Amino acid sequence: MQLRFTKMHGLGNDFVVIDLITQRFKLKPHHIRKIADRHFGIGCDQVLTVEIPTQPDVDFCYRIYNAEGSEVEQCGNGARCFARFIRDKRLTGKQKIKVETLAGIIELELTENRQVRVDMGEPILDPKRIPFTADQQATEYALDIDGSAWQVGAVSMGNPHVILPVTDVDTAPVESVGPVTESHPRFPQRVNVGFMQVVDRDTIRLRVFERGVGETLACGTGACAAVVSGIVQGKLNSTVTVHLPGGSLSIRWQGPGQPVIMTGPATTVFEGQIQI
Numbered sequence: 001m002q003l004r005f006t007k008m009h010g011l012g013n014d015f016v017v018i019d020l021i022t023q024r025f026k027l028k029p030h031h032i033r034k035i036a037d038r039h040f041g042i043g044c045d046q047v048l049t050v051e052i053p054t055q056p057d058v059d060f061c062y063r064i065y066n067a068e069g070s071e072v073e074q075c076g077n078g079a080r081c082f083a084r085f086i087r088d089k090r091l092t093g094k095q096k097i098k099v100e101t102l103a104g105i106i107e108l109e110l111t112e113n114r115q116v117r118v119d120m121g122e123p124i125l126d127p128k129r130i131p132f133t134a135d136q137q138a139t140e141y142a143l144d145i146d147g148s149a150w151q152v153g154a155v156s157m158g159n160p161h162v163i164l165p166v167t168d169v170d171t172a173p174v175e176s177v178g179p180v181t182e183s184h185p186r187f188p189q190r191v192n193v194g195f196m197q198v199v200d201r202d203t204i205r206l207r208v209f210e211r212g213v214g215e216t217l218a219c220g221t222g223a224c225a226a227v228v229s230g231i232v233q234g235k236l237n238s239t240v241t242v243h244l245p246g247g248s249l250s251i252r253w254q255g256p257g258q259p260v261i262m263t264g265p266a267t268t269v270f271e272g273q274i275q276i
């Protein structure tokens, strides 16, 4: 079968977006791996699908697959690309779009300056729900990573994140510490690993070793989780600019009970068809 796709990115975190409303196809993990392969396929960090919602009062269903083939709960950069795709393909005329994900319902809004604002929902700090093995909820946890002692933050944005503080992201041990932490036994569903440098109360620099992918140029949920972690630790104000290798995001969180709001760009690169 020939599948139509659109190649997109959010700050260099790249996606193959497939409309499964006008095309009927059941994507299996080996299809995802083939599509995501940078040598033998199209190449991307995640495959995103647009589907008919299963719940009332929701506009679309948004599904997310990591390059390794696993389905995941949430993807922030992907959410902005999803909104741009829906708009460009005229699948809706609405300014605000409600979509269901495995992590719950999120709201996407295209702004006047071609940015996309996403209500990512409330962050989860309860270790059981992250999931993360810990005696009780805390703002920082002692974590042994391969014999080294780290003080880390742990937050779920629907998907699990651990945040490791570093003094300089340029020299952070992303390639060595990232993979061992991703599969740390205290994170039973594995984890996305953020390396956060606090620049000042309004600015951080961040690199993320993503679960199921490796280091990406940007991670939207990683940016949200890092900011939430920095806020609960008293290091950051409620609106923070996050500088990632692929560009910058604005993240706002006004504290417990409030959703995290992410604003940033979404770009279409090209369109095509793939024989699957």
Ligand SMILES: N[C@@H](CCC[C@H](N)C(=O)O)C(=O)O
Pocket: 013, 045, 046, 066, 072, 073, 074, 075, 076, 077, 078, 159, 160, 192, 210, 211, 212, 213, 216, 218, 219, 220, 221, 222
């Ligand atoms: N790139 C993403 C996150 C994608 C999912 C992640 N790798 C996971 O396994 O949870 C983002 O922008 O949030």
